[in-house]
Amino acid sequence: MIKTKQLSFEYESFVKEPGLKGSISDFFKRKTKTIQALKNNSITINDGDMVGLIGPNGAGKTTFIKLLTGILSPTHGSVIVDNQIPTYRANKYLKQVGILFGQKSQLTWDLPAIDTLNMLAYIYKIPHDKYINRKQTLINMLDAQEFINQPVRKLSLGQRVRCELICALIHEPKYLFLDEPTLGLDLLTQQHIYKFLRAENQQNHTTILITSHYLKDIEMLSDKLLILVDGNFVYQGQTNNIPIQPNQLDNFTCKYLKNNQTVTEKVPSNQLKTFINQIDSENIISIKREGVSLEAFVQKLYLEYKNK
Numbered sequence: 001m002i003k004t005k006q007l008s009f010e011y012e013s014f015v016k017e018p019g020l021k022g023s024i025s026d027f028f029k030r031k032t033k034t035i036q037a038l039k040n041n042s043i044t045i046n047d048g049d050m051v052g053l054i055g056p057n058g059a060g061k062t063t064f065i066k067l068l069t070g071i072l073s074p075t076h077g078s079v080i081v082d083n084q085i086p087t088y089r090a091n092k093y094l095k096q097v098g099i100l101f102g103q104k105s106q107l108t109w110d111l112p113a114i115d116t117l118n119m120l121a122y123i124y125k126i127p128h129d130k131y132i133n134r135k136q137t138l139i140n141m142l143d144a145q146e147f148i149n150q151p152v153r154k155l156s157l158g159q160r161v162r163c164e165l166i167c168a169l170i171h172e173p174k175y176l177f178l179d180e181p182t183l184g185l186d187l188l189t190q191q192h193i194y195k196f197l198r199a200e201n202q203q204n205h206t207t208i209l210i211t212s213h214y215l216k217d218i219e220m221l222s223d224k225l226l227i228l229v230d231g232n233f234v235y236q237g238q239t240n241n242i243p244i245q246p247n248q249l250d251n252f253t254c255k256y257l258k259n260n261q262t263v264t265e266k267v268p269s270n271q272l273k274t275f276i277n278q279i280d281s282e283n284i285i286s287i288k289r290e291g292v293s294l295e296a297f298v299q300k301l302y303l304e305y306k307n308k
């Protein structure tokens with residue numbers, strides 16, 4: 001279980017004055033600025049949960065993952081993961097955790113990913129037979145046979161991310177933290193990764209926390225949703241049960257085929273019945289109510305907090 005209690009984190013950063021004069025005055029007296037990245041948050045994530053974490057740029061998502069993994073320690077409050085304090089970075093704790101930062105690689109550029117895997121097996125002291133089995137299972141599941149032996153610099157982004165995932169999971173961690181893992185990946189690779197992560201969660205009961213700006217990732221992958229805005233968790237709940245309030249005046253976006261062409265039309269709710277009656281059902285592609293999707297819900301929350 002992951003439990004945070006009144007968790008806050010502040011970065012202290014130097015503010016550089018411009019020009020030579022600024023550099024000289026900074027030399028004698030440096031100005032600092034405090035950034036409150038997380039503010040007094042108490043949340044609970046149960047073991048085996050698939051959790052999506054979203055929030056606008058600078059909301060504090062990466063900081064939260066860094067606190068869960070012990071890379072940073074809280075300024076105030078506490079974090080407990082699997083009954084342990086991550087900041088202590090005990091071997092027992094680190095063996096339970098796998099991390100993937102979409103923008104930072106743990107692979108060595110000039111070496112094949114298989115070398116990094118062998119090194120990780122040594123670091124985590126994975127018994128030889130177990131390592132061979134797990135490695136083969138992950139390589140098969142992520143379809144990585146063709147490129148696992150190639151130097152990382154020769155891999156495409158999608159191939160590299162698949163190798164990163166194999167490395168993050170080689171020691172069968174109980175908790176997997178993924179920070180924007182699908183950044184820049186094509187649709188098929190994204191779907192492959194969704195399928196893989198679902199299987200990992202179901203087979204090994206792995207708790208997975210994923211951050212992403214693609215709401216599709218969150219809808220496809222997570223059962224639970226956390227929304228972080230400006231350092232505050234403003235929503236915790238089920239992904240498929242967001243509090244939707246349909247409005248009588250909502251429009252419907254209707255897509256249908258007319259003379260073999262796709263036509264998109266906005267239809268007011270009071271005219272929907274008449275509109276549908278005029279179209280052959282086999283020509284209807286989709287009818288979507290505006291303002292009730294995850295996207296609309298998230299957009300509304302972001303705007304509410306931005307205008308506060």
Ligand SMILES: Nc1ncnc2c1ncn2[C@@H]1O[C@H](COP(=O)(O)OP(=O)(O)OP(=O)(O)O)[C@@H](O)[C@H]1O
Nearest residue numbers: 011013035037055056057058059060061062063064
């Ligand atoms: N090393 C640092 N030093 C000072 N401030 C930092 C540092 N890292 C992050 N911050 C600040 O902390 C806040 C939260 O940053 P964080 O990277 O956690 O956000 P994020 O939600 O992951 O953003 P994004 O979606 O853009 O990746 C931001 O205001 C950022 O400028």
